[in-house]
C-alpha cells in the first residue's frame with residue numbers, strides 16, 4: 263500500500279556493507295518508522311538532502327511486510343542552520359533520540375512532530391536560550407508519552423505554594439516542607455518558586471505558548487537540571503546524545519548536567 267505522510271528524519275543509519283540505506287522518521291500518521299531510502303525515485307541531486315537528519319519532508323511510503331520503503335520524497339523544511347553550530351546540532355540530535363524513544367509506533371504522532379518542529383525552529387532562530395528549549399522539549403515530550411509530573415500542589419496536604427517546595431524526580435511529585443518528613447527516601451531536591459512556575463508553564467500551558475516564558479540565567483540552569491534529572495529518573499536510562507551535549511563544554515555541564523561523558527568528542531555514531 264502506498265501512503266503519503268509528513269515526517270522529520272530523526273536518524274540516519276548508514277551501515278557500511280549494508281546494501282540498503284535506512285532512516286528513522288518521526289511521521290505524522292504512523293509515528294516512528296524505520297524505512298529504506300534506497301528505492302526512492304526522486305532521491306537524486308535536488309532531493310538528496312530530504313532524507314538526511316533534521317529534514318522535514320513529505321514522504322511517500324510503501325508498506326512492505328516488515329519495513330517501509332521510501333518511494334518518493336519532497337523536502338518541506340530542512341534545518342540547515344542547526345548543522346553549523348555544534349551545540350545546537352548536539353541538542354537537536356538529543357531531541358531526535360528522545361523522540362525515537364518516546365513517540366509511538368504505528369500510531370499517529372502529530373503532537374510529537376509539532377513539538378519537534380517547534381523546538382528545532384526555536385533552536386535555529388536563536389531567540390531563546392537553548393537550555394530553555396531543552397527543558398520544554400524534555401518535559402512536554404515526557405508528558406505526551408505519559409510521564410506527566412504532578413506539579414499542581416503538595417502531594418501530602420494540597421498546598422499550592424509554600425515557603426519551600428521539594429520535588430521527587432523519581433516519583434514526579436511535590437512535597438511542602440511540612441509534609442516532607444512523611445515521605446522519607448523518595449529523593450527530594452529543593453524546588454525554587456521560579457523553577458516550579460516554569461515547569462508548571464511547560465506542562466500545563468497550551469501548545470502554542472509552551473516555549474514562551476522568561477527566566478534568569480540562574481533560573482534556567484536550575485530548570486535545566488531539574489527537567490533533565492526528572493527525565494533520566496523516569497526513563498531509567500541514559501542518552502549518548504545527551505552525554506555528547508554535556509561533553510562539549512565543562513561549563514555547560516556545570517550549568518545543567520549530571521550525565522557527562524567527557525571522553526567522547528565526536529557525535530555518537532548513527533544518531
Ligand SMILES: [Zn+2]
Nearest residue numbers: 416419438441
Ligand atoms: Zn504539604
